[in-house]
Amino acid sequence: xxxxxxxxxxxxxxxxxxLDIAEKNVLKTFAPRExxxxxxxxxxxxxxxxxxxxxxxFEELVSQGKKVVFVTxxxxxxAPAELALPALVERARNAGASVSVVIANGKVPPLSDxxxxxxxxxxxVESGVPVVCNEAGNPSRYAYVGTTAAGTPLWVLKEITEADxxxxxxxxxxxxxxxxxxxxxxxxxASNETIxxxxxxxxxxxxxxxxxxxxxxxxxxxxxxMAHVAMGINVIVNNSWEVIYVNAGSxxxxxxxxxxxxxxxxxxxxxDMNEKADIVITGSSAPTDHLFFHTNWAIVNxxxxxxxxxxxxQATPCPGYGDWPGFALMDLMKDFMPPSGENHEKAxxxxxxxxxxxxxxCIWYPLYKAMLSRQVKIVTMEKNLxxxxxxxxxxxxxxxxxxxxxxxxxxxxxxxAVVPFGRxxxxxx
Numbered sequence: 001x002x003x004x005x006x007x008x009x010x011x012x013x014x015x016x017x018x019l020d021i022a023e024k025n026v027l028k029t030f031a032p033r034e035x036x037x038x039x040x041x042x043x044x045x046x047x048x049x050x051x052x053x054x055x056x057x058f059e060e061l062v063s064q065g066k067k068v069v070f071v072t073x074x075x076x077x078x079a080p081a082e083l084a085l086p087a088l089v090e091r092a093r094n095a096g097a098s099v100s101v102v103i104a105n106g107k108v109p110p111l112s113d114x115x116x117x118x119x120x121x122x123x124x125v126e127s128g129v130p131v132v133c134n135e136a137g138n139p140s141r142y143a144y145v146g147t148t149a150a151g152t153p154l155w156v157l158k159e160i161t162e163a164d165x166x167x168x169x170x171x172x173x174x175x176x177x178x179x180x181x182x183x184x185x186x187x188x189x190a191s192n193e194t195i196x197x198x199x200x201x202x203x204x205x206x207x208x209x210x211x212x213x214x215x216x217x218x219x220x221x222x223x224x225x226m227a228h229v230a231m232g233i234n235v236i237v238n239n240s241w242e243v244i245y246v247n248a249g250s251x252x253x254x255x256x257x258x259x260x261x262x263x264x265x266x267x268x269x270x271x272d273m274n275e276k277a278d279i280v281i282t283g284s285s286a287p288t289d290h291l292f293f294h295t296n297w298a299i300v301n302x303x304x305x306x307x308x309x310x311x312x313x314q315a316t317p318c319p320g321y322g323d324w325p326g327f328a329l330m331d332l333m334k335d336f337m338p339p340s341g342e343n344h345e346k347a348x349x350x351x352x353x354x355x356x357x358x359x360x361x362c363i364w365y366p367l368y369k370a371m372l373s374r375q376v377k378i379v380t381m382e383k384n385l386x387x388x389x390x391x392x393x394x395x396x397x398x399x400x401x402x403x404x405x406x407x408x409x410x411x412x413x414x415x416x417a418v419v420p421f422g423r424x425x426x427x428x429x
Contacts, residue, residue, distance in 0.1 A: 003418045006239070006283035007315045007379075013240070013286045013364065017379070017399045019316050022307060025407075026275050027415040030268050030305070033169075037242030039082070045084040045233060046091075048248035052336070053232065055255050056252030061165040062232050064096030069163040071184050072170075074105040075115050076294060078287040079171040079235035080243065082121040086354075089124055095178075100130040101290045102159050104168075104188025107136045107359040109194055124248060132159060136192040148222045152198045154228045155191035156163060159381055167231045168251065172258035174266065174364045174426045176297050177207045178217035179259050181234055185223040195359050196221075202362035203377050210267065210426030211302045212259050224251040234258035236265075239285035239421050269428040276307045278414040279406045281399075282422030283315045290321035292380070292388070293329045293363055298422025299376055300366045302427050305417050308373050311406040315379040315399050316424065326380065327387040332356060337392030339371040375409070377402040 001023055004016040020217050038044045049058035070088060072081040085101070092099045103111055108378050110133035117125050125131065132156060135141055142155035143162075158354035160166055170181040185429050187195040201207055201216035208214065224232070232251035236258060238244045245261050280302045285296045295316040302312050318326030323341040347368060350356040370376065378388060378395040379402050396402055407414055420423050 003029070003281065004420070005281060005315045005316055005418075006285045006420055008284060009289050009317050009319045011285055011319070017283070019281065019399055019403055019414050025414055025416045027275070027417045029418040029420070031420050032424065034238040034265060035242075035244045036266040037238070037240070038244060038246065039245065039324075041080065041243040042084045042087050044243070044246040045248070046087065048233060048246045049231065051213070052249035052254065053247050056230065058091070058128050058231065061167070062092045062095045062097045062338070066097040066164040068092045068097040068099050068160065068165045068167065069102055071102045071104050071160070071166060071168040071189060072119060074103060074108050075111060075119055075189070076108070076232045076288050076290070077171045077180070078173070078237040078241065079169060080237075081169045082116045082119060084169065084233070086121045089127065090131055090297070096404040100132070100159060101164055102129065102157060102189055104184050105134045106183070106187035106190070107192065110135060116224060130359070135187050136190070136195060137336070139191060142191040145226050148219050148226065148369035150201070150219045152186070152219055152223070154186070154223055156185060157189040157196050159186070160189050160227055166227065166229045167233065168229055169233045169235065172234045172236050172255065172262050174209050174301065174424060176209060176210050176264070176300055177362060178210075178214045179262070180371050181258065182217060182220045182224070182255050185229065186220050186229045188429055190223070196357060198355070199358035199362045200263055202358060202365065203348070208429070209297070221252045236262055239287065239424060241287045241322040262427070266424045267426045268429060270305055271429060275415060277312070277417035278307060278310050278410040279303055279312060279403070279416045280306045280312045280419060281403065281416065282312070282419040284317065284423065287423055289317070289328070290319060290386070291324060291329070292316060292318045292378070295423060296367050297363070298419070300370050301329045301422050302375065302419050303370055305373060306420065309376040309428070311377060312370070313379065313399070313402045313406060313411065317381050318384055319381065323386055326384040327391065329360055330364060330388070330391045330393070332360055333368050334391050335400050336368065339368060344368070344372060377406065
């Protein structure tokens with residue numbers, strides 16, 4: 001069987017690495033049947049806000065004299081807010097509302113002027129609408145709104161707490177902690193203390209890809225309600241970076257509906273499989289593929305289809321972003337390598353002493369845990385190899401070479417599963 005493994009970047013699409021696998025070794029390929037693009041995403045958003053799946057319509061939320069805040073994701077999320085936001089802003093202004101935009105960048109550094117224009121649309125910036133970024137390390141910018149049932153003290157950006165209507169635009173996609181798109185308050189517009197407290201839940205065993213009922217997700221849902229977010233606009237983008245689904249409505253219910261739709265495309269039931277794979281091969285598609293910090297999620301997503309001791313090979317170019325090299329932030333786990341029981345305890349202690357922050361740990365720690373029970377091989381650009389290897393990651397620039405080494409290790413009877421779009425894929429065990 002010839003497998004085509006996506007090896008795309010945000011700037012270079014349609015790139016695949018070809019790999020021949022003997023038929024006797026092929027266990028299964030898990031490739032989603034993705035629907036085609038919505039022809040006019042902006043029109044789809046307008047239709048969704050007028051016919052919400054739950055809660056009040058846009059017209060009911062936006063009226064004369066109201067202070068309306070639109071909240072978008074940062075530059076590392078796939079939903080093209082810049083396509084719809086200009087029309088949303090214009091419509092709110094025409095209704096007599098005062099409008100501002102908040103970029104929910106959590107603890108990621110504030111966006112540059114060019115990044116803001118790309119994220120919200122040049123028309124919005126040129127219209128004079130105020131656009132601000134989250135600034136988690138500045139306590140003066142936040143208001144305390146209460147403590148969640150899980151014990152997270154909730155400090156929220158004042159632009160949010162002072163608004164009459166808050167409307168979010170986010171990407172629904174499987175993540176390491178359930179599903180993205182629900183984090184528009186935590187971590188999006190929350191303070192450092194709130195983010196770090198919530199992200200301790202990333203250490204919980206139930207915090208895993210595809211579990212929408214994990215502790216961390218429930219806390220995020222409660223934060224949306226406590227911050228009085230009125231409407232969530234939820235977008236699903238396929239691996240070709242095309243919008244394939246849009247809904248809107250009260251933030252928790254509308255997000256849950258979006259998750260159901262996502263699962264209908266990208267979730268695979270493996271409960272009837274007689275065996276799991278010795279080798280799993282996955283790749284990286286174009287949406288926001290700049291940093292291994294974001295693409296490595298695919299490895300964790302592939303755990304359920306692999307045996308303990310299996311090899312997971314990920315092909316991911318990771319060209320970098322601005323001044324950030326492709327493996328930026330991965331050195332945060334260097335002190336705990338190689339993965340071992342003793343080093344794992346050191347990693348855990350580092351979180352609770354605040355030596356390591358969990359806003360980043362919630363991403364590298366699941367990979368680290370995977371490496372305790374699986375061999376991980378990365379195929380990436382040659383310029384990344386020194387950084388990856390310095391961190392302790394087994395990295396090379398040849399998919400064929402990585403596969404050959406895995407076959408040598410597991411033997412001629414090794415079973416191979418192919419998960420082309422691992423970052424998007426979730427499994428039911």
